[in-house]
Amino acid sequence: MNTHQTEALVIRNQDFGETDVLLTFLTRGAGKIRGILKSGRKSTSKMAGTCQALNRLNLTYYAKEHADLSKVIRVEMLESHDNIRSDLARLAWSSFYLEMLLRSTAEHEANEELFEAASFYLGVLEKAASPEVRNLSLFHLIRLMQINGFAPLMSQCVRCGKSRPLHRVREQSVFYLDSRKGGVLCSSCRKKAPYAKDIHELSPLGLIFLEKSMSLSPAEMEEELSREDSPKELLDYLVEHSKYQLETDFKSLKFLKAFTEGTY
Numbered sequence: 001m002n003t004h005q006t007e008a009l010v011i012r013n014q015d016f017g018e019t020d021v022l023l024t025f026l027t028r029g030a031g032k033i034r035g036i037l038k039s040g041r042k043s044t045s046k047m048a049g050t051c052q053a054l055n056r057l058n059l060t061y062y063a064k065e066h067a068d069l070s071k072v073i074r075v076e077m078l079e080s081h082d083n084i085r086s087d088l089a090r091l092a093w094s095s096f097y098l099e100m101l102l103r104s105t106a107e108h109e110a111n112e113e114l115f116e117a118a119s120f121y122l123g124v125l126e127k128a129a130s131p132e133v134r135n136l137s138l139f140h141l142i143r144l145m146q147i148n149g150f151a152p153l154m155s156q157c158v159r160c161g162k163s164r165p166l167h168r169v170r171e172q173s174v175f176y177l178d179s180r181k182g183g184v185l186c187s188s189c190r191k192k193a194p195y196a197k198d199i200h201e202l203s204p205l206g207l208i209f210l211e212k213s214m215s216l217s218p219a220e221m222e223e224e225l226s227r228e229d230s231p232k233e234l235l236d237y238l239v240e241h242s243k244y245q246l247e248t249d250f251k252s253l254k255f256l257k258a259f260t261e262g263t264y
């Protein structure tokens with residue numbers, strides 16, 4: 001049997017040749033897969049509308065063993081997330097999330113936790129009150145980084161390995177993180193660090209938000225998210241950190257920065 005059926009999120013939709021569409025899905029059953037929607041660029045294609053990025057659907061596809069590309073056979077809409085699509089701030093955050101997901105996930109490796117986390121994020125982003133969009137999105141970006149194994153290392157200095165004294169979070173005025181090495185720096189390594197541009201400062205508020213995001217469940221985090229805005233420098237760090245850890249740039253970042261910096 002080469003025909004499979006699974007729940008899927010559309011994470012990318014690209015033109016492919018004259019008439020087809022190349023789709024990238026995150027599926028519950030088979031992880032990240034790419035599939036061709038034949039004649040998807042034709043205006044008569046009924047499936048093309050269902051296969052827009054952000055949609056959650058029931059997907060039936062055909063895949064030969066060891067083949068790189070699948071063939072989309074049937075799709076059935078489960079959730080279209082229209083509120084995300086019609087609100088530019090939500091769209092900017094979700095586009096960045098999907099791009100980070102795309103670039104940090106290997107193909108053909110089923111990961112139920114990742115699928116649940118991404119579906120959950122889009123579901124709550126769709127319904128969230130506007131002031132919560134930013135904190136909610138940052139929290140889910142950090143969860144994604146954890147699930148895909150490239151979250152910042154916080155328990156010890158990434159250069160010398162010295163454990164970080166946890167009780168001093170509120171006393172210390174600023175924390176240093178190294179985006180190239182991927183985590184927190186002790187003060188003596190901070191002084192010796194050779195690449196100043198890789199060193200980021202984080203306030204206690206930023207550090208607490210980051211650590212809570214890495215240890216609390218979405219339900220436990222709910223109250224935190226509505227309490228206060230996450231510090232701006234936290235997003236800047238996570239972006240630089242991810243660029244190094246994934247060795248990539250993010251196309252959707254310009255769009256997101258325009259919103260977070262209020263220049264859009």
Ligand SMILES: [Zn+2]
Binds near residue numbers: 160161162
């Ligand atoms: Zn150190």
